[in-house]
Amino acid sequence: MTETSVNFKNVSVDFKQDKQTIHAVSDVSFSIPAGQIFGIAGYSGAGKSTLVRTINLLQQPTSGEVSVLGKQFFKKDEHGTTEISARELRTERRKIGMIFQHYNLLNQKTVLENVAFALKHSGLKEKKIAAKAQQLLADVGLSDYAKHYPAQLSGGQQQRVAIARALANDPEILISDEATSALDPENTNQILDLLKELNQKYGLTVILITHEMDAIKRICDQVVIMDQGKVVERGSLIEVFVESTNPVTRKIVGNDFDALAILQSMNIDTQSRNLVKLVYYSQEISQPIIVDLYAKYQVSASIVYADIEEFGSQPVGIMIVELNGDDDQVRTALDYLKQLDVQVTELRGAK
Numbered sequence: 447m448t449e450t451s452v453n454f455k456n457v458s459v460d461f462k463q464d465k466q467t468i469h470a471v472s473d474v475s476f477s478i479p480a481g482q483i484f485g486i487a488g489y490s491g492a493g494k495s496t497l498v499r500t501i502n503l504l505q506q507p508t509s510g511e512v513s514v515l516g517k518q519f520f521k522k523d524e525h526g527t528t529e530i531s532a533r534e535l536r537t538e539r540r541k542i543g544m545i546f547q548h549y550n551l552l553n554q555k556t557v558l559e560n561v562a563f564a565l566k567h568s569g570l571k572e573k574k575i576a577a578k579a580q581q582l583l584a585d586v587g588l589s590d591y592a593k594h595y596p597a598q599l600s601g602g603q604q605q606r607v608a609i610a611r612a613l614a615n616d617p618e619i620l621i622s623d624e625a626t627s628a629l630d631p632e633n634t635n636q637i638l639d640l641l642k643e644l645n646q647k648y649g650l651t652v653i654l655i656t657h658e659m660d661a662i663k664r665i666c667d668q669v670v671i672m673d674q675g676k677v678v679e680r681g682s683l684i685e686v687f688v689e690s691t692n693p694v695t696r697k698i699v700g701n702d703f704d705a706l707a708i709l710q711s712m713n714i715d716t717q718s719r720n721l722v723k724l725v726y727y728s729q730e731i732s733q734p735i736i737v738d739l740y741a742k743y744q745v746s747a748s749i750v751y752a753d754i755e756e757f758g759s760q761p762v763g764i765m766i767v768e769l770n771g772d773d774d775q776v777r778t779a780l781d782y783l784k785q786l787d788v789q790v791t792e793l794r795g796a797k
Protein backbone atom coordinates (compact mmCIF):
# COMPACT_ATOMS: atom_id res chain seq x y z
CA MET A 447 0.00 0.00 0.00
CA THR A 448 1.29 3.49 -0.80
CA GLU A 449 1.83 5.76 2.15
CA THR A 450 -0.08 8.66 0.68
CA SER A 451 -3.59 7.95 -0.46
CA VAL A 452 -4.38 11.32 -2.01
CA ASN A 453 -2.13 14.20 -2.94
CA PHE A 454 -3.41 17.60 -4.00
CA LYS A 455 -0.85 19.98 -5.46
CA ASN A 456 -1.86 23.56 -6.25
CA VAL A 457 -5.38 22.45 -7.06
CA SER A 458 -7.80 25.18 -8.15
CA VAL A 459 -11.34 24.83 -9.42
CA ASP A 460 -13.15 27.79 -10.98
CA PHE A 461 -16.77 27.87 -12.05
CA LYS A 462 -18.02 30.39 -14.56
CA GLN A 463 -21.47 31.66 -13.77
CA ASP A 464 -23.23 34.64 -15.34
CA LYS A 465 -19.91 36.03 -16.59
CA GLN A 466 -18.55 35.77 -13.07
CA THR A 467 -15.83 33.40 -11.95
CA ILE A 468 -16.35 31.54 -8.69
CA HIS A 469 -13.08 30.35 -7.17
CA ALA A 470 -14.53 27.29 -5.46
CA VAL A 471 -11.08 25.85 -4.70
CA SER A 472 -7.97 28.05 -4.70
CA ASP A 473 -4.46 26.67 -4.87
CA VAL A 474 -4.94 23.82 -2.43
CA SER A 475 -2.00 21.56 -1.59
CA PHE A 476 -1.98 18.81 1.00
CA SER A 477 -1.78 15.07 1.19
CA ILE A 478 -3.88 12.50 2.97
CA PRO A 479 -1.88 9.67 4.55
CA ALA A 480 -3.10 6.14 3.83
CA GLY A 481 -4.94 4.38 6.63
CA GLN A 482 -6.04 7.56 8.38
CA ILE A 483 -9.40 9.08 9.06
CA PHE A 484 -8.86 12.50 7.60
CA GLY A 485 -11.35 15.31 8.16
CA ILE A 486 -12.04 18.17 5.79
CA ALA A 487 -14.07 20.74 7.67
CA GLY A 488 -15.46 24.16 6.97
CA TYR A 489 -18.65 26.09 6.48
CA SER A 490 -21.07 25.40 3.68
CA GLY A 491 -19.63 26.75 0.43
CA ALA A 492 -16.01 26.47 1.59
CA GLY A 493 -15.18 24.23 -1.37
CA LYS A 494 -14.97 20.88 0.44
CA SER A 495 -17.21 18.89 -1.91
CA THR A 496 -15.68 20.43 -5.02
CA LEU A 497 -12.21 19.53 -3.80
CA VAL A 498 -13.04 15.90 -3.00
CA ARG A 499 -14.83 15.51 -6.32
CA THR A 500 -11.47 16.10 -7.97
CA ILE A 501 -10.17 12.91 -6.30
CA ASN A 502 -12.06 10.64 -8.69
CA LEU A 503 -12.22 13.35 -11.36
CA LEU A 504 -15.97 13.79 -11.04
CA GLN A 505 -14.73 17.37 -11.11
CA GLN A 506 -11.71 18.35 -13.20
CA PRO A 507 -9.43 20.91 -11.62
CA THR A 508 -8.96 24.15 -13.52
CA SER A 509 -5.29 23.78 -12.69
CA GLY A 510 -3.07 21.71 -10.43
CA GLU A 511 -2.29 18.09 -9.84
CA VAL A 512 -4.21 15.25 -8.22
CA SER A 513 -2.58 11.90 -7.46
CA VAL A 514 -4.37 8.96 -5.88
CA LEU A 515 -2.72 5.86 -4.42
CA GLY A 516 0.59 6.80 -5.98
CA LYS A 517 -0.83 7.37 -9.46
CA GLN A 518 -1.12 10.77 -11.11
CA PHE A 519 -4.76 11.19 -12.17
CA PHE A 520 -4.59 14.73 -13.46
CA LYS A 521 -2.12 17.52 -13.97
CA LYS A 522 -2.65 20.85 -15.61
CA ASP A 523 -0.08 23.61 -15.61
CA GLU A 524 1.45 26.09 -18.06
CA HIS A 525 2.91 23.17 -20.05
CA GLY A 526 -0.45 21.53 -20.68
CA THR A 527 -2.73 18.84 -19.36
CA THR A 528 -2.03 15.19 -18.61
CA GLU A 529 -4.87 12.94 -17.60
CA ILE A 530 -5.28 9.28 -16.83
CA SER A 531 -7.10 7.38 -19.62
CA ALA A 532 -10.84 6.82 -19.29
CA ARG A 533 -10.28 3.08 -19.09
CA GLU A 534 -7.69 3.39 -16.34
CA LEU A 535 -9.89 5.84 -14.48
CA ARG A 536 -12.73 3.31 -14.49
CA THR A 537 -10.45 0.73 -12.85
CA GLU A 538 -8.97 3.20 -10.38
CA ARG A 539 -12.37 4.53 -9.35
CA ARG A 540 -13.18 1.10 -7.93
CA LYS A 541 -10.57 1.80 -5.26
CA ILE A 542 -12.53 4.85 -4.14
CA GLY A 543 -15.92 4.40 -2.46
CA MET A 544 -18.24 7.32 -1.75
CA ILE A 545 -21.16 7.95 0.57
CA PHE A 546 -23.30 11.07 0.70
CA GLN A 547 -25.96 12.76 2.77
CA HIS A 548 -28.60 11.16 0.51
CA TYR A 549 -28.33 7.40 0.47
CA ASN A 550 -29.45 7.01 -3.17
CA LEU A 551 -30.66 3.44 -2.66
CA LEU A 552 -32.83 1.68 -5.22
CA ASN A 553 -36.23 1.53 -3.57
CA GLN A 554 -37.58 -1.36 -5.62
CA LYS A 555 -34.65 -3.59 -4.67
CA THR A 556 -34.02 -5.32 -1.37
CA VAL A 557 -31.13 -4.34 0.85
CA LEU A 558 -29.12 -7.34 -0.37
CA GLU A 559 -29.90 -6.54 -4.02
CA ASN A 560 -28.82 -2.92 -3.50
CA VAL A 561 -25.41 -4.07 -2.33
CA ALA A 562 -25.18 -6.84 -4.96
CA PHE A 563 -25.92 -4.30 -7.68
CA ALA A 564 -22.56 -2.66 -7.05
CA LEU A 565 -20.89 -6.02 -7.81
CA LYS A 566 -22.59 -6.44 -11.15
CA HIS A 567 -19.42 -5.71 -13.10
CA SER A 568 -17.07 -7.42 -10.68
CA GLY A 569 -16.78 -10.59 -12.79
CA LEU A 570 -18.02 -12.67 -9.85
CA LYS A 571 -20.69 -15.35 -10.35
CA GLU A 572 -24.17 -14.69 -8.98
CA LYS A 573 -23.75 -16.96 -5.97
CA LYS A 574 -20.44 -15.36 -5.04
CA ILE A 575 -22.00 -11.92 -5.43
CA ALA A 576 -24.84 -12.84 -3.04
CA ALA A 577 -22.35 -14.24 -0.51
CA LYS A 578 -20.16 -11.16 -0.72
CA ALA A 579 -23.15 -8.83 -0.38
CA GLN A 580 -24.27 -10.78 2.69
CA GLN A 581 -20.76 -10.46 4.16
CA LEU A 582 -20.78 -6.72 3.52
CA LEU A 583 -24.13 -6.43 5.28
CA ALA A 584 -22.62 -8.28 8.24
CA ASP A 585 -19.73 -5.77 8.25
CA VAL A 586 -22.18 -2.90 8.65
CA GLY A 587 -24.34 -4.71 11.21
CA LEU A 588 -27.31 -5.43 8.95
CA SER A 589 -27.16 -9.22 8.55
CA ASP A 590 -30.80 -9.57 9.49
CA TYR A 591 -32.07 -6.98 7.04
CA ALA A 592 -31.07 -8.54 3.71
CA LYS A 593 -34.64 -9.03 2.53
CA HIS A 594 -35.95 -5.67 3.73
CA TYR A 595 -36.60 -2.79 1.37
CA PRO A 596 -34.98 0.62 1.93
CA ALA A 597 -38.30 2.22 2.95
CA GLN A 598 -38.52 -0.24 5.85
CA LEU A 599 -35.23 1.01 7.32
CA SER A 600 -34.30 4.01 9.46
CA GLY A 601 -32.04 6.72 8.03
CA GLY A 602 -29.06 5.31 9.91
CA GLN A 603 -29.73 1.83 8.59
CA GLN A 604 -30.10 3.13 5.04
CA GLN A 605 -26.75 4.86 5.37
CA ARG A 606 -25.28 1.52 6.50
CA VAL A 607 -26.56 -0.06 3.30
CA ALA A 608 -24.95 2.77 1.34
CA ILE A 609 -21.68 2.07 3.18
CA ALA A 610 -21.89 -1.66 2.39
CA ARG A 611 -22.51 -0.77 -1.25
CA ALA A 612 -19.58 1.67 -1.28
CA LEU A 613 -17.32 -1.09 0.07
CA ALA A 614 -18.45 -3.69 -2.47
CA ASN A 615 -15.35 -3.41 -4.66
CA ASP A 616 -12.94 -3.45 -1.72
CA PRO A 617 -11.91 0.20 -2.03
CA GLU A 618 -8.81 1.55 -0.33
CA ILE A 619 -10.40 4.96 0.17
CA LEU A 620 -13.89 5.83 1.41
CA ILE A 621 -15.06 9.40 0.92
CA SER A 622 -17.88 10.41 3.22
CA ASP A 623 -19.40 13.69 2.04
CA GLU A 624 -21.71 14.97 4.78
CA ALA A 625 -22.93 11.38 5.23
CA THR A 626 -24.21 12.00 8.74
CA SER A 627 -25.67 15.45 8.19
CA ALA A 628 -29.27 14.21 7.91
CA LEU A 629 -29.05 11.87 10.91
CA ASP A 630 -29.92 12.43 14.57
CA PRO A 631 -27.01 12.52 17.05
CA GLU A 632 -27.35 8.85 18.05
CA ASN A 633 -27.37 7.54 14.48
CA THR A 634 -24.60 9.99 13.59
CA ASN A 635 -22.37 8.55 16.30
CA GLN A 636 -23.17 5.00 15.30
CA ILE A 637 -22.25 5.67 11.67
CA LEU A 638 -19.05 7.46 12.73
CA ASP A 639 -18.11 4.55 14.98
CA LEU A 640 -18.76 2.16 12.09
CA LEU A 641 -16.43 4.19 9.86
CA LYS A 642 -13.77 3.99 12.56
CA GLU A 643 -14.29 0.23 12.87
CA LEU A 644 -13.93 -0.24 9.10
CA ASN A 645 -10.83 1.97 9.12
CA GLN A 646 -9.23 -0.18 11.79
CA LYS A 647 -10.37 -3.55 10.46
CA TYR A 648 -9.46 -3.01 6.82
CA GLY A 649 -6.92 -0.18 6.95
CA LEU A 650 -9.44 1.82 4.93
CA THR A 651 -8.54 5.47 4.44
CA VAL A 652 -11.61 7.52 5.33
CA ILE A 653 -11.98 11.09 4.09
CA LEU A 654 -14.66 12.73 6.17
CA ILE A 655 -16.14 15.91 4.76
CA THR A 656 -18.34 17.64 7.25
CA HIS A 657 -19.38 20.90 8.79
CA GLU A 658 -20.01 19.07 12.09
CA MET A 659 -17.06 19.55 14.41
CA ASP A 660 -18.24 16.85 16.82
CA ALA A 661 -17.92 14.31 14.01
CA ILE A 662 -14.34 15.38 13.37
CA LYS A 663 -13.53 15.28 17.08
CA ARG A 664 -14.97 11.81 17.47
CA ILE A 665 -13.02 9.87 14.86
CA CYS A 666 -10.47 11.87 12.85
CA ASP A 667 -6.70 11.57 13.10
CA GLN A 668 -6.01 14.79 11.22
CA VAL A 669 -8.07 17.63 9.89
CA VAL A 670 -7.87 20.33 7.26
CA ILE A 671 -9.92 23.46 7.74
CA MET A 672 -11.16 25.09 4.54
CA ASP A 673 -12.58 28.55 4.14
CA GLN A 674 -13.50 30.32 0.90
CA GLY A 675 -11.79 27.71 -1.24
CA LYS A 676 -8.51 27.81 0.67
CA VAL A 677 -6.88 25.60 3.26
CA VAL A 678 -6.66 27.68 6.41
CA GLU A 679 -5.06 25.08 8.62
CA ARG A 680 -3.99 21.46 8.77
CA GLY A 681 -2.99 19.38 11.75
CA SER A 682 -3.87 16.83 14.40
CA LEU A 683 -7.08 17.35 16.37
CA ILE A 684 -5.12 18.75 19.28
CA GLU A 685 -3.19 21.16 17.06
CA VAL A 686 -6.32 22.43 15.37
CA PHE A 687 -8.96 22.36 18.13
CA VAL A 688 -6.82 23.05 21.18
CA GLU A 689 -3.72 24.93 20.10
CA SER A 690 -4.64 26.91 17.01
CA THR A 691 -4.73 30.65 17.35
CA ASN A 692 -5.79 31.20 13.75
CA PRO A 693 -8.95 33.35 13.99
CA VAL A 694 -10.69 31.61 11.07
CA THR A 695 -9.99 28.19 12.55
CA ARG A 696 -11.20 29.33 15.97
CA LYS A 697 -14.41 30.62 14.46
CA ILE A 698 -15.03 27.27 12.78
CA VAL A 699 -13.90 24.88 15.51
CA GLY A 700 -15.28 26.91 18.39
CA ASN A 701 -13.84 28.60 21.43
CA ASP A 702 -13.68 25.70 23.86
CA PHE A 703 -9.96 26.24 24.39
CA ASP A 704 -9.78 29.97 23.77
CA ALA A 705 -9.32 31.34 27.28
CA LEU A 706 -9.75 34.98 26.32
CA ALA A 707 -13.02 34.29 24.53
CA ILE A 708 -14.24 32.24 27.50
CA LEU A 709 -13.32 34.97 29.97
CA GLN A 710 -14.89 37.62 27.81
CA SER A 711 -18.15 35.65 27.70
CA MET A 712 -18.00 35.48 31.51
CA ASN A 713 -17.29 39.20 31.74
CA ILE A 714 -14.04 38.59 33.57
CA ASP A 715 -11.28 41.15 33.37
CA THR A 716 -7.87 39.73 32.50
CA GLN A 717 -5.94 42.89 33.28
CA SER A 718 -6.13 43.06 37.03
CA ARG A 719 -6.16 39.39 37.99
CA ASN A 720 -3.40 36.82 37.80
CA LEU A 721 -5.21 34.37 35.55
CA VAL A 722 -3.51 31.38 34.00
CA LYS A 723 -4.79 28.91 31.44
CA LEU A 724 -3.82 25.29 32.00
CA VAL A 725 -4.31 22.64 29.36
CA TYR A 726 -3.66 19.01 30.27
CA TYR A 727 -4.04 15.66 28.60
CA SER A 728 -4.99 13.38 31.43
CA GLN A 729 -8.18 13.48 33.41
CA GLU A 730 -6.52 12.52 36.68
CA ILE A 731 -4.29 15.53 36.76
CA SER A 732 -6.71 18.39 37.45
CA GLN A 733 -7.34 17.86 41.16
CA PRO A 734 -3.72 17.24 42.21
CA ILE A 735 -2.66 20.42 40.42
CA ILE A 736 -4.62 22.64 42.73
CA VAL A 737 -3.67 20.71 45.85
CA ASP A 738 0.01 20.53 44.88
CA LEU A 739 0.32 24.22 44.16
CA TYR A 740 -0.74 25.02 47.68
CA ALA A 741 1.08 22.20 49.45
CA LYS A 742 4.38 22.73 47.64
CA TYR A 743 4.44 26.47 47.02
CA GLN A 744 1.68 28.02 49.15
CA VAL A 745 0.14 29.32 45.94
CA SER A 746 -3.62 29.23 46.05
CA ALA A 747 -5.35 28.51 42.77
CA SER A 748 -9.05 29.18 42.49
CA ILE A 749 -10.79 27.71 39.52
CA VAL A 750 -12.54 30.28 37.36
CA TYR A 751 -13.45 27.84 34.59
CA ALA A 752 -12.92 24.14 33.89
CA ASP A 753 -13.94 21.80 31.11
CA ILE A 754 -12.90 18.48 29.59
CA GLU A 755 -13.35 17.60 25.93
CA GLU A 756 -12.78 14.25 24.25
CA PHE A 757 -10.78 13.98 21.04
CA GLY A 758 -11.28 10.40 19.94
CA SER A 759 -10.36 8.62 23.15
CA GLN A 760 -8.03 11.40 24.29
CA PRO A 761 -9.45 13.64 27.01
CA VAL A 762 -8.13 17.19 27.04
CA GLY A 763 -8.82 19.42 29.99
CA ILE A 764 -8.77 23.18 30.25
CA MET A 765 -8.73 25.11 33.48
CA ILE A 766 -8.51 28.82 33.98
CA VAL A 767 -7.26 29.51 37.47
CA GLU A 768 -6.53 32.63 39.45
CA LEU A 769 -3.25 32.35 41.27
CA ASN A 770 -2.46 34.10 44.51
CA GLY A 771 0.81 33.92 46.37
CA ASP A 772 4.32 35.27 46.56
CA ASP A 773 5.54 36.28 43.06
CA ASP A 774 8.64 34.05 43.16
CA GLN A 775 6.61 31.15 44.46
CA VAL A 776 4.05 31.64 41.67
CA ARG A 777 6.87 31.51 39.12
CA THR A 778 8.30 28.31 40.60
CA ALA A 779 4.81 26.83 40.73
CA LEU A 780 4.27 27.54 37.03
CA ASP A 781 7.60 25.91 36.18
CA TYR A 782 6.52 22.88 38.18
CA LEU A 783 3.28 22.64 36.15
CA LYS A 784 5.19 22.79 32.87
CA GLN A 785 7.24 19.81 34.04
CA LEU A 786 3.99 17.88 34.51
CA ASP A 787 3.25 18.40 30.81
CA VAL A 788 0.60 20.95 31.59
CA GLN A 789 0.52 23.73 29.00
CA VAL A 790 0.63 27.00 30.85
CA THR A 791 -0.45 30.30 29.34
CA GLU A 792 -0.36 33.43 31.46
CA LEU A 793 -3.29 35.64 30.65
CA ARG A 794 -2.54 38.84 32.55
CA GLY A 795 -2.44 41.67 30.08
CA ALA A 796 -3.29 39.36 27.17
CA LYS A 797 -5.69 40.63 24.58
Ligand SMILES: Nc1ncnc2c1ncn2[C@@H]1O[C@H](COP(=O)(O)OP(=O)(O)OP(=O)(O)O)[C@@H](O)[C@H]1O
Pocket residue numbers: 461462463468469470488489490491492493494495496497624
Ligand atom coordinates in the same frame (compact mmCIF):
# COMPACT_ATOMS: atom_id res chain seq x y z
N1 LIG B 1 -21.28 23.25 -10.54
C1 LIG B 1 -21.12 24.45 -9.98
N2 LIG B 1 -21.34 25.58 -10.66
C2 LIG B 1 -21.15 26.79 -10.11
N3 LIG B 1 -20.76 26.99 -8.83
C3 LIG B 1 -20.54 25.90 -8.08
C4 LIG B 1 -20.71 24.57 -8.59
N4 LIG B 1 -20.39 23.69 -7.60
C5 LIG B 1 -20.06 24.43 -6.53
N5 LIG B 1 -20.14 25.75 -6.80
C6 LIG B 1 -19.80 26.85 -5.89
O1 LIG B 1 -18.49 26.61 -5.40
C7 LIG B 1 -18.40 26.97 -4.02
C8 LIG B 1 -17.94 25.78 -3.20
O2 LIG B 1 -18.98 24.82 -3.15
P1 LIG B 1 -18.85 23.39 -2.46
O3 LIG B 1 -20.13 22.65 -2.67
O4 LIG B 1 -17.60 22.76 -2.89
O5 LIG B 1 -18.72 23.79 -0.94
P2 LIG B 1 -18.84 22.88 0.35
O6 LIG B 1 -17.82 23.36 1.30
O7 LIG B 1 -18.81 21.46 -0.04
O8 LIG B 1 -20.26 23.26 0.89
P3 LIG B 1 -21.57 22.35 0.99
O9 LIG B 1 -21.36 21.46 2.14
O10 LIG B 1 -22.66 23.35 1.18
O11 LIG B 1 -21.68 21.62 -0.33
C9 LIG B 1 -19.75 27.52 -3.63
O12 LIG B 1 -19.71 28.91 -3.77
C10 LIG B 1 -20.68 26.90 -4.65
O13 LIG B 1 -21.80 27.70 -4.84
